[in-house]
Amino acid sequence: MPMQTMAAKESGSEAPPAGTMAGKYLTFHLATEEYAVEVIKVREIMGVLHITRVPQTPSEVKGVINLRGKVIPVIDLRIKFGLPETEYTQRTCIIVVQLSQSGTQMGIIVDEVSEVLNLTANDIQKTPDFGTGIELPHLLGMAKVKGKVKILLDIDRVLTSQEIQSLAGMFKQ
Amino acid sequence: MGQMPDKHDAGMGQILRQRVDALAMRLVLANDDAGTAESMVQEVDALHRVAKMEGLRELAALAAELVAKARSSGAPLETLSEGLLRMQKALAEGDRRPSASGTPAAQSIANDPELIADFVLEAREHLDTIEGHLLALDKNPEDLEPVHAVFRSFHTIKGLAGFLNLDPVKDVAHEVETLLDLAREGKLKLTPGINDVILASTDYLMRWVKHLESGGIAGAPGPLWENQTLIKQILACMPGNEPAEPAPAAEAPAPPKTAESAPPPQPPPSTPLPAEISQQAKSEPAIAKSGPGRSVSVKVDTEKLDYLVDMVGEMVIAQSMVSCDPDLQANTRPRLARNLNQLGRITNEVQRVAMSMRMVEIGPLFQKNARLVRDLARKFGKQVVLETEGENVQVDRQIVEELSDALMHMVRNSLDHGVESPAERAAAGKDSTAKIMLRARHDSGQIVIQISDDGRGLNHDKILARARRNGIIGPTATLSESEVLNLIFQPGFSTAEVLSDISGRGVGLDVVRKQIQKLRGSVDIRSVQGKGSTFSLKLPLTLAIIDGLLVTLGGDRFIIPIFAVRELLQPKPEMITQVDACAEAVMVRDHLLPLVRLHERFAMEPRSRKPEDGVLVVSDVGGKDVALLVDEVIGKQEVVIKGLGPTFREVAGIAGGAILGDGHVGLILDMQGVFGARREE
Numbered sequence: 001m002p003m004q005t006m007a008a009k010e011s012g013s014e015a016p017p018a019g020t021m022a023g024k025y026l027t028f029h030l031a032t033e034e035y036a037v038e039v040i041k042v043r044e045i046m047g048v049l050h051i052t053r054v055p056q057t058p059s060e061v062k063g064v065i066n067l068r069g070k071v072i073p074v075i076d077l078r079i080k081f082g083l084p085e086t087e088y089t090q091r092t093c094i095i096v097v098q099l100s101q102s103g104t105q106m107g108i109i110v111d112e113v114s115e116v117l118n119l120t121a122n123d124i125q126k127t128p129d130f131g132t133g134i135e136l137p138h139l140l141g142m143a144k145v146k147g148k149v150k151i152l153l154d155i156d157r158v159l160t161s162q163e164i165q166s167l168a169g170m171f172k173q
Numbered sequence: 174m175g176q177m178p179d180k181h182d183a184g185m186g187q188i189l190r191q192r193v194d195a196l197a198m199r200l201v202l203a204n205d206d207a208g209t210a211e212s213m214v215q216e217v218d219a220l221h222r223v224a225k226m227e228g229l230r231e232l233a234a235l236a237a238e239l240v241a242k243a244r245s246s247g248a249p250l251e252t253l254s255e256g257l258l259r260m261q262k263a264l265a266e267g268d269r270r271p272s273a274s275g276t277p278a279a280q281s282i283a284n285d286p287e288l289i290a291d292f293v294l295e296a297r298e299h300l301d302t303i304e305g306h307l308l309a310l311d312k313n314p315e316d317l318e319p320v321h322a323v324f325r326s327f328h329t330i331k332g333l334a335g336f337l338n339l340d341p342v343k344d345v346a347h348e349v350e351t352l353l354d355l356a357r358e359g360k361l362k363l364t365p366g367i368n369d370v371i372l373a374s375t376d377y378l379m380r381w382v383k384h385l386e387s388g389g390i391a392g393a394p395g396p397l398w399e400n401q402t403l404i405k406q407i408l409a410c411m412p413g414n415e416p417a418e419p420a421p422a423a424e425a426p427a428p429p430k431t432a433e434s435a436p437p438p439q440p441p442p443s444t445p446l447p448a449e450i451s452q453q454a455k456s457e458p459a460i461a462k463s464g465p466g467r468s469v470s471v472k473v474d475t476e477k478l479d480y481l482v483d484m485v486g487e488m489v490i491a492q493s494m495v496s497c498d499p500d501l502q503a504n505t506r507p508r509l510a511r512n513l514n515q516l517g518r519i520t521n522e523v524q525r526v527a528m529s530m531r532m533v534e535i536g537p538l539f540q541k542n543a544r545l546v547r548d549l550a551r552k553f554g555k556q557v558v559l560e561t562e563g564e565n566v567q568v569d570r571q572i573v574e575e576l577s578d579a580l581m582h583m584v585r586n587s588l589d590h591g592v593e594s595p596a597e598r599a600a601a602g603k604d605s606t607a608k609i610m611l612r613a614r615h616d617s618g619q620i621v622i623q624i625s626d627d628g629r630g631l632n633h634d635k636i637l638a639r640a641r642r643n644g645i646i647g648p649t650a651t652l653s654e655s656e657v658l659n660l661i662f663q664p665g666f667s668t669a670e671v672l673s674d675i676s677g678r679g680v681g682l683d684v685v686r687k688q689i690q691k692l693r694g695s696v697d698i699r700s701v702q703g704k705g706s707t708f709s710l711k712l713p714l715t716l717a718i719i720d721g722l723l724v725t726l727g728g729d730r731f732i733i734p735i736f737a738v739r740e741l742l743q744p745k746p747e748m749i750t751q752v753d754a755c756a757e758a759v760m761v762r763d764h765l766l767p768l769v770r771l772h773e774r775f776a777m778e779p780r781s782r783k784p785e786d787g788v789l790v791v792s793d794v795g796g797k798d799v800a801l802l803v804d805e806v807i808g809k810q811e812v813v814i815k816g817l818g819p820t821f822r823e824v825a826g827i828a829g830g831a832i833l834g835d836g837h838v839g840l841i842l843d844m845q846g847v848f849g850a851r852r853e854e
Contacts (some may be wrong), residue, residue, distance in 0.1 A: 052830070052839065053777075055776065056776070056826070057824065064838045064840075066837060066838050069482070069485075069832060071816070071817055071830040071838050073820040102819060
């Protein structure tokens with residue numbers, strides 16, 4: 001585990017400017033879409049195991065799990081993105097990611113993990129402008145592979161900038 | 174021990190030795206004048222050149238060092254006698270084991286970082302116990318047991334130091350040992366004055382330990398090598414000490430006697446013969462190996478340890494998963510069942526041990542302060558005893574380490590400002606001996622460390638005046654009692670007036686508070702004027718092992734820290750009173766306690782909403798009894814608290830998580846949070 005931590009630190013310091021986003025991505029399904037996170041941030045993929053609920057937390061926070069003696073929070077990405085909740089199945093996975101800034105680990109629940117893709121700079125496009133009022137800072141961009149669109153997530157932003165703020169705001173009342 | 178590259182010519186060695194011996198002889202007979210010293214230094218310089226030519230590097234280095242030292246020394250004859258002795262020893266050792274290192278040379282030590290690490294570890298342990306015993310001795314000088322213990326410790330350190338050729342350490346340890354030997358035989362009474370010297374020796378040895386620990390090279394001469402003043406002090410404590418003895422004899426690291434042959438010390442023989450010294454040196458490694466206090470500790474990287482604990486946790490989970498596996502549950506063969514049980518027992522034991530490795534008792538931390546109190550009290554002419562309670566409370570090692578300075582600061586503060594002079598105390602009708610108490614205990618999921626004194630207490634008016642003058646508060650601000658007291662933790666609350674000269678040395682109590690806050694704890698003061706003050710440090714249990722009460726609520730399990738729990742009972746409906754729309758109380762044995770239903774507090778679905786189906790956990794929260802309604806109590810379990818990380822820092826009522834026996838996470842309740850009694854800050 002110390003080695004993993006080091007890897008995360010190396011990767012994490014720089015914010016990814018467009019053009020350097022090429023690299024390996026882990027893709028997964030969520031409802032009808034396919035998303036991707038940088039492989040370098042992924043620590044582990046596991047099936048859904050027992051999750052302990054933590055009271056008084058937002059609904060997307062499913063609770064905490066025991067990851068080899070460590071207690072880490074688990075976020076349901078469907079709820080986070082405002083998608084309808086579904087029952088967990090055999091294919092439902094927890095992807096454990098390591099956040100760059102704090103080095104903390106978090107689990108995200110996704111419908112199904114599909115594959116690891118090697119994306120070149122040519123595959124990746126900037127997130128299109130959806131018009132005023134809709135900001136998507138948690139997206140790195142979009143990639144088109146074999147006619148299919150993958151949404152590239154800036155997982156740090158997904159889990160921190162909004163996550164922690166909203167949580168903190170909530171508990172302070 | 175590394176092989177030394179020295180080639181050693183016996184014949185040349187013989188000549189050199191004669192010359193060194195002759196020099197030593199001259200020194201004994203010498204008059205104390207500058208001319209003699211200089212001529213002898215020149216002779217040593219000549220020896221240095223010969224030794225160098227002969228490839229006797231150790232000896233050459235020693236001689237060179239001696240020349241430099243003697244020329245810069247105020248008392249060259251003393252320096253010479255010490256250096257010559259060392260050269261004699263080097264020569265003698267060289268004869269005995271020509272290929273091994275025979276001097277306090279850097280090489281042998283540097284070659285063996287492991288030996289050094291061993292020495293550091295062991296010496297440190299002994300030094301710690303020495304302090305404790307000496308302090309006990311201060312209280313009860315008649316008790317011989319501490320003397321024996323201290324003697325053994327110094328003896329072991331001497332042996333180890335001899336093994337590593339750490340002569341300055343060995344010499345000091347040896348002298349103290351001699352002193353203690355006399356005390357053991359009742360020929361010397363250990364007065365506080367003598368204890369001061371022994372403590373000073375302990376400090377000296379501790380400086381060495383720290384020097385070595387920080388990678389300092391043993392052979393490189395530095396200020397640490399200067400032990401003569403100390404040795405003189407030690408020798409001055411001996412009965413029948415003869416101050417008229419010529420310098421070299423008094424300097425000589427003593428009668429070449431080991432502990433086994435323990436005749437009471439005669440005046441040290443003038444020039445010790447090399448042969449005798451060699452004998453002594455020879456016997457020491459053996460002592461080191463068979464020494465009574467031989468420690469069985471090993472030094473382990475904390476990162477490794479943490480990883481081990483994590484992995485053990487995983488093993489426990491895997492083990493229980495295997496034994497709960499339906500296929501195995503269906504098994505009817507007794508042998509398999511028996512073996513599985515055995516595996517379970519062993520796994521649990523391994524886990525228990527692994528968990529305990531991260532924890533240390535708080536006792537040694539208190540011990541450090543005992544020493545501080547003693548020294549300061551003597552310095553200030555105050556009479557103070559330090560009493561401790563709860564030394565065996567287990568605290569996370571990290572907390573102990575980070576708390577050390579803050580605690581010492583507060584004890585110093587108490588002793589300096591809180592405790593009055595004996596005369597003042599007598600005038601106030603108090604016992605002339607003041608008392609400072611250090612207490613540790615678990616309380617509501619926290620560790621509480623209290624520093625209390627029965628001194629004069631804090632003076633409100635002075636604190637207020639001071640704070641106003643320093644602009645910490647406005648001139649018209651009105652403050653509550655505790656707010657006034659808390660002003661002393663403000664940065665910039667310089668204390669020259671309220672506090673006496675020594676503690677107002679720029680480091681204020683604000684530093685203490687910062688440190689405590691860094692450990693996510695808090696400080697609280699209570700003070701009664703004329704009766705004393707109490708500082709309470711509350712520290713989180715992060716990583717601490719606690720006994721928990723495992724309870725269920727709906728399908729979830731929670732852990733209640735057991736030290737807060739007073740009793741468990743099954744409520745009857747008539748015991749419960751609705752106080753108003755959102756408050757309930759329960760009558761327990763004629764006491765009306767506030768009642769909180771955990772499911773309401775956490776907005777969860779309980780097994781049943783009827784109180785009589787559940788269990789009331791009566792616990793102590795901040796000094797008040799409260800009752801918590803849960804579904805069921807499963808039992809007691811020892812758990813390691815794990816932080817939930819930044820995501821959940823703000824969740825009120827949850828102190829952390831713990832891995833339960835089945836590998837799932839259980840949440841640990843923070844009772845103060847549950848009962849909404851969270852303190853400000």
